[in-house]
Amino acid sequence: MSTRAKVFTGLAIYVVLIVAVAVIFGWTRDDNKAFQPQNEFKLDDWISLGVFSINKAVMYVVIAGALTVGTMVWIANRMQARPNRVQTLVELLYSLMRDNITRGNMDDKMAAKWFPFIGTIFLFIWFSNMIGYIPLPTNTHEKFDLFGMQIPSFALYAATANLSIPLVLALVVWISYNVEGIRAKGVVGYLKSLIPQGVHGPMAGFIFVLEFFSNVMRLMSLSVRLFANILAGHLIILFMGGALVVLLGIEALGVITLPMGVVLFLFEVGLVATLQAFIFATLTAIYLGTAVAEEH
Template structure:
């Protein structure tokens, strides 16, 4: 509906406002020209892992770095909050308890119950799936909290030099999603072998209705199924890794990185509001959605491995 005073609809006002903002940002960039370029700035360095405490055992690098710190924080948060929830339940729920009960219902019913039909098996795997969901969720969320982890630069706070504040997510390092995926991949295969035995489990990879197919056709389909199981290692891990990494790169560029790379400091006027919008989107949707997708696919794989046919 057009505004009776201005004659513009709400939609027209929004587009007009965006147009003014873009025009101002462009004008500022043209007036002030190229400033703020830093030839030493490399976006990939934001994800570089420097060993804080070098540890090497038998040629294996077990050094403590910021990825280890973020994983430790996510684990502590998951355990602490789960214990706190268990001890703080009351008959008349407050807002926090209501939100927790919704999360509990999602993990118990939407993630576990709907994808692992056998009740006994669902009860057994629910704690793991719930912990997996919250661990990934907290790992993602911590990644959007600025922490003093950038050892390449420092800030002075009350006379104390500390590393500068930066955003980083452990799940934006491919090693973390890959380890979680390997754990899930091994677990559902083991569960399938326990439920059916090794021969029947491998036989269950062939879809039903192929009894009359010639052996070569069956072998080809079985090979495709084998490949699909190995592809899950890539799809499950890369999905989480790529989405979180892409979000952090967007925040890095929109938060000023693009202006520094191009040498146009005034470009930040245009990109910073976009960084704020992306930040809200990442925190409000992506962090939770990726934890949900990883957990629900895990439940689907376990349910499929133990089902009579698939």
């Protein structure tokens, strides 16, 4: 059977299955008001410590941090002259972080100083994103019984799908590059350097205001880009994976949405998680590099 024939056969089976399920179970709506999809992202205090209460997001942050440090230190301690596959991958990642992201955007002296920061940002966000696609028993609203133990339901969650986490990282980045810029050029020099070269006269004042706000807006764009991407990814996986079926009460819809859910899951894990970490780290390096660069 040729590839084309296989694809068409698969599609035909898929369509026939949808029709069959729709005919057998009926295509009737039964709106479900009890299930709230956004509650998947709700944070309940597990250990109450006032504002510093431990919740799901804190747990994910801690897991991500521990995994980042644990994995990297473990691999760093078994670096060999003849690398195995994992080491090759980590070395590739390390070279990407050090040579492409960091050294590609700033001079070597500054790169040496800021590489640990940029590297940690990349790895921390990457691990945060990746563990977001592993189902963990975090849903304390819905519990299931396992040999008498009340286990929270397994659910997908990502620390980076909560605005606070990208925001605080973006804040650290924002403060870092502005401080570096001021240290390199002085307050007045740094503010002046916000105006692009070649702009003079009254236009300069107008452009300065624009550039200043654009600089402040980086705080928003940097954090929201990561947060919204991961939240949207998780939401769409959630909807395709069953939330839509539950909300509308149309069981047959699951035949359509579940394969899409699988495809989207793979897309998120394979591309978005790494891409967003890469973008965050690269922008950090670019901001730091341009803040101290002579010409803007």
